[in-house]
Amino acid sequence: MLSEALLEELRFKGEGSDLDYKAERYRFAQASDDDKSEMLKDILAFANAYREAPAYILLGFKENAPHPAEVTGLPPDGAIDDSRVQQFVNSKLNAKLEFRYEEGLLGDRHIAVISIPKQRRPFYLTRDYGKLTRDTVYVRRGSSTGIASPDEIARMGTIRGVVKTVLDFQTPDNDPLPNAFERRFINFPARLPSLERDRNVFLTTTFLVNADYYREGAVYHSSWNRVFQARLLLTNQSEFSLGDAHLEVVVRCPEGETASMLRADEMPDVPSSTYFPLANAHLEHAGQAVTIDDRGKMPVAHVALGTIRPGQTVRAEEDIAILPSGPGVYSIQVRILANEIPTPLLAEHQLEVTGPLVSVSEQEFFLSWNSFPDDED
Structure with missing residues (x-):
């Protein structure tokens, strides 16, 4: 009904x-x-x-x-x-x-x-x-x-028939995306000191001290310990092409939790204590087919797939990195849109995220700086 x-x-x-x-x-x-x-x-x-x-x-x-x-x-x-x-x-x-x-x-x-x-x-x-x-x-x-x-x-006789699509959720290794993940949720101190230049070490003007080194390290470890990545593939099983196919992806969270999203290639790199100054350090990626809009109440990933011919499978340009704030049951919900789809089709993948909540003091942070576990799976 x-x-x-x-x-x-x-x-x-x-x-x-x-x-x-x-x-x-x-x-x-x-x-x-x-x-x-x-x-x-x-x-x-x-x-x-x-x-x-x-x-x-x-x-x-x-x-x-x-x-x-x-x-x-x-x-x-x-x-x-x-x-x-x-x-x-x-x-x-x-x-x-x-x-x-x-x-x-x-x-x-x-x-x-x-x-x-x-x-x-x-x-x-x-x-x-x-x-x-x-x-x-x-x-x-x-x-x-x-x-x-x-x-x-x-x-x-020229009117197209029923739209039939299959959306697959996969891991970066092209395996089916599991319905359960175990992760670590590390809570670092809200304020960490800046890295200062060692006066005993000579640095040329080519390289500068990265004052945000410790803060970037906290973001790096926190992000890689809780992330899981989703690869999206859409198969057109219709008898006609789908034009301007597009996916809208959101993550529904358990009460009290949130989830942020990034392109997988925008996950934080291992921080360096020095950096080479660039004329423009914030270059935007032009023409991206996967973009994240985080201006609303929850982030939305937009995935442009273009035209999909009958029987063709198209993979999203980049995987989506999902970073839950804590344990719980999360749901990846996708709306499938195209010129030939009058009402968006819906797909969903539900998963349970488990794992410990770890609070790290500032003293523990510096004592354990080189031993934080990284989870990049």
Whole structure:
């Protein structure tokens, strides 16, 4: 059954090529062929309609423009079984039509929903049935149903079918990304001193002392001990190309925890006590296909994949480094977008991160400076 949020959203839409309200349930059980053909005609018309999103027939609703549709409800008795409707519809058509019939509750009202995804068309009857005639393409235009013209039918043949994709989550070694990681969460002192120049050591003007050496070291050890990296691969299993394919990646965290994201090639390097001054030390990478936007409440990784041909697998330009703040169950959630995908597809990989929380004092930091464990797996 559709979510209550989506049903509420649909109530505010008017009837059209992707939505219809029915105050009563279709006559189906022990109904005449003429009565049953009413349901069949509506399903066919929506399946053949020109639209960008799934179509819905909401039963137990009454249009109440300009206000939201009224939820009138259906009698609990007389519910229709999806499997019977599937067999009834598809036994009469030229091709298999994907749809779903569901009955359930919205609040305390019994309702029913017919969901019809966008798919390859046209659909038509192979023999006369009830009020419907064979080889006739019924189509929904706005809030009315008619018979498609030859030109309309010809254009239907060019409409692309169902989008099918597979998103794989892998490690940098191209193995499946595990569902569990063990990491160390090291908490260093909030303030560490600057590295000062040793007066007994002569340094040419070519090299300068890196005053942030200890602070960079704390970031380096903290980051590499808690990080895990995800490699994303998208396979197009559709019968057509996906243009301007794009992934949006976020990490949902357990309560009280956070997670930052970086490109894997932007993880901190081993710090050096000296550095060579550059004219521009903050060069931006131009034309990156993987970027991290951390200006919102949670960071979002944007992954541009370009055009993906049928059967082709495209790997993200760079792996994503995810740095959880502490143990817990995290979820990598991905929205898949493309020119041919009217509503973003969703993929998710859940994992549990375990490991100790380690607090390091300033004295311990300097005593153990050269012995902090590094975890770069």
